[in-house]
Amino acid sequence: MSGTVQTGVLVVGFGAAGACAALEAAEAGADVLVLDRFEGGGATTLSGGIVYAGGGTAQQRDAGVTDSVDAMHAYLRLEVGDVVSERALRSFCEGSVEMIRWLERHGVPFEGSLCPEKTSYPGNRHYLYYSGSESSGGFRDAAEPAPRGHRAKGRGTSGKALFTPLAAQVRRRATVLPQTRVRRLIQSVDGTVTGVIATTLRDAPAWARALHRRLGQWSAKPGIYVPALRKKLHRRVVALEERFAREIEISAHSVILTAGGFIANREWIREHAPAYRRGLQLGTVGDDGSGIELGRSAGGATAGMGRVSAWRFLTPPSAFLGGLLVNERGQRVIDESRYGAAVGEELIERHGGKGWLLLDEELVRRARAQGDVQWFQRLQTLYLLKRGRVLGGTIAEVARRAGVDPDGLAETVVAADAVPDPMGKPAAFVHRFGSPPYSLVDVSIRPSLAFPCPMLTLGGLVVDEGSGRVLDGDGRPIPGLYAAGRTAVGICSRSYVSGLSLADCVFSGRRAGNHSGRTLRELDKNENVF
Structure with missing residues (x-):
C-alpha cells in the first residue's frame, strides 16, 4: 500500500455532478475528498454549458419571459415519461429557480439575453434560448412554451464557464486528489460500502504527472473529434498509470459515484445500443462505465442502458x-x-x-x-x-x-x-x-468530422429518488453508496433536451451530497450523545 486515507464523504468523479455533490456535502459539515482519474471537468467542460431551468428564473424575467413551474412540469412530463416519479419531477421543477441561484452563488455566470431565433446553440450575444421542443407540435398544446436553456456566460461552448467556478469552490472546501483511479469498492460483511481501493499518481515523478495531465487534456480535446488520436493518446495514459500509479486505500462513511456515462465503452455500446455505434463520443475516455460497474459490483441495479441521445x-x-x-x-x-x-x-x-x-x-x-x-x-x-x-x-x-x-x-x-x-x-x-x-x-448519421452526430448515454445505476442512494435488484438501498449524474438514472434518462443532463447533474449531485453529509452529521451527533 502507498497509504491509507480516511474521509467522511468520498466523491468519485469530478465533473458537474461530482462538484455539486462535494459542495453540498461540505456545506452539510462533512469532510470531503474528491477523486478524478484526470484533472476534473470530464464531459462537463466539453459541453455547451447549458442548464435547463424555468419556472420564473431571474434570467427569464430579465428577458421579459413569463414561465411557471406548472408549465415547465407539463412540458417535461411529456419528455421524461415515467423514468422518474411524479414526485421527483415536481421536485426538480419546483427547485429550478433556486438551482440557478445556487449556481450563481458559487460563481457560475448567467445572463437573460434571449436568442431571437430557433437554434441548436446560440451565438455569443445570447445566453437564454428555446433549447428543447417546447414550441413544436404536440408540446406547445400541452404546455405554454418558454425558453429554458440557461447558458453559462462565456464565449464559444460554455462548459468551462460552468465548471471552472464550481471547481474553484470545491477546492476551497474539500480535498481534490487528481490522477487517481478507483479500482474497486470496499464492503463490510453486511454489504455496507466503507471505502475504495484506488491507484494514484500522487507520488509519481513530476514529469510523469505532467505528461499524464497533458495526454488527458489532448485525448479530451481534440481527441473527441479524432477517435484514432484519442485511442493512441489513451494507450500512453494507461502505460503511465501501469508504471507509476501506486495503490491506496481510502476509508469513507459514504461513497458517491459521479464518474459519467459509458459512451467511450464501445463494448457496452455494442451490447446495449448497437444502432448508436457511429456517432461522436460526447465525453472523455473516463466515460467508460467504470462508475456504473463499481455500483454493479456492490449489487447495484441498472436501468435504461439502451438509452442513448444522438443529436442530429x-x-x-x-x-x-x-x-x-x-x-x-x-x-x-x-x-x-x-x-x-x-x-x-x-x-x-x-x-x-x-x-x-x-x-x-x-x-x-x-x-x-x-x-x-x-x-x-x-x-x-x-x-x-x-x-x-x-x-x-x-x-x-x-x-x-x-x-x-x-x-x-x-x-x-x-x-x-x-x-x-x-x-x-x-x-x-x-x-x-x-x-x-x-x-x-x-443529413444522414455517419462518422464525419465535418458534420458529426454527438452521442451520450442516458442510463445507469438505479437510485432512491429522495436521497440518491444506489438501490439493489430488490429496490433496497446499498448502505454507504450513492450515485449521481450520468452514472445514475435521472431526469433525462428517457429523453434529452439541451441542458437537461447538466441540470440533472446539479440536481442529483446536490441531492446525494446533501443526504450523505447530513447522514454523517447526524451520526456524529448520536456518537457524541453516547
Whole structure:
C-alpha cells in the first residue's frame, strides 16, 4: 500500500455532478475528498454549458419571459415519461429557480439575453434560448412554451464557464486528489460500502504527472473529434498509470459515484445500443462505465442502458427549419422544429440513420445570410451546402440525383402544403416551396468530422429518488453508496433536451451530497450523545 486515507464523504468523479455533490456535502459539515482519474471537468467542460431551468428564473424575467413551474412540469412530463416519479419531477421543477441561484452563488455566470431565433446553440450575444421542443407540435398544446436553456456566460461552448467556478469552490472546501483511479469498492460483511481501493499518481515523478495531465487534456480535446488520436493518446495514459500509479486505500462513511456515462465503452455500446455505434463520443475516455460497474459490483441495479441521445441538429441556420426532412422513400420523417435528439432518434431507430433535407432557392439564400452563429456551426453550414447536397431543376430530378424515390418526394411536397402542417410543425416555421433549383442536403448519421452526430448515454445505476442512494435488484438501498449524474438514472434518462443532463447533474449531485453529509452529521451527533 502507498497509504491509507480516511474521509467522511468520498466523491468519485469530478465533473458537474461530482462538484455539486462535494459542495453540498461540505456545506452539510462533512469532510470531503474528491477523486478524478484526470484533472476534473470530464464531459462537463466539453459541453455547451447549458442548464435547463424555468419556472420564473431571474434570467427569464430579465428577458421579459413569463414561465411557471406548472408549465415547465407539463412540458417535461411529456419528455421524461415515467423514468422518474411524479414526485421527483415536481421536485426538480419546483427547485429550478433556486438551482440557478445556487449556481450563481458559487460563481457560475448567467445572463437573460434571449436568442431571437430557433437554434441548436446560440451565438455569443445570447445566453437564454428555446433549447428543447417546447414550441413544436404536440408540446406547445400541452404546455405554454418558454425558453429554458440557461447558458453559462462565456464565449464559444460554455462548459468551462460552468465548471471552472464550481471547481474553484470545491477546492476551497474539500480535498481534490487528481490522477487517481478507483479500482474497486470496499464492503463490510453486511454489504455496507466503507471505502475504495484506488491507484494514484500522487507520488509519481513530476514529469510523469505532467505528461499524464497533458495526454488527458489532448485525448479530451481534440481527441473527441479524432477517435484514432484519442485511442493512441489513451494507450500512453494507461502505460503511465501501469508504471507509476501506486495503490491506496481510502476509508469513507459514504461513497458517491459521479464518474459519467459509458459512451467511450464501445463494448457496452455494442451490447446495449448497437444502432448508436457511429456517432461522436460526447465525453472523455473516463466515460467508460467504470462508475456504473463499481455500483454493479456492490449489487447495484441498472436501468435504461439502451438509452442513448444522438443529436442530429438541423439548425443553425434557422432557415433550415422550413425544409422537409425525408427518408429514402421520400417520406417525411418528423416535425423539423423538434429538438436534435428527437430527430437523431427518429433517423436511427426507424430510418437506418439516413435522411435528406429538401430546400428551395429561397431557403438556401436565407441560410447563407444568417449571422450570429458559432464558428463550428458556420463551417457545418458551408459543408452541407457545398459537399453535402445535390441540386435539381425539378423535385423529380433532385430526388433521382440523391437516390431518393421521386414519386414519394413529390407526394410529400404536395402534402406539406396542407394547413395545419401534417407533422405539427408550427406555422412560424412552415415554408411553401417556390423557385428552383431544389436541394437535397444529406443529413444522414455517419462518422464525419465535418458534420458529426454527438452521442451520450442516458442510463445507469438505479437510485432512491429522495436521497440518491444506489438501490439493489430488490429496490433496497446499498448502505454507504450513492450515485449521481450520468452514472445514475435521472431526469433525462428517457429523453434529452439541451441542458437537461447538466441540470440533472446539479440536481442529483446536490441531492446525494446533501443526504450523505447530513447522514454523517447526524451520526456524529448520536456518537457524541453516547
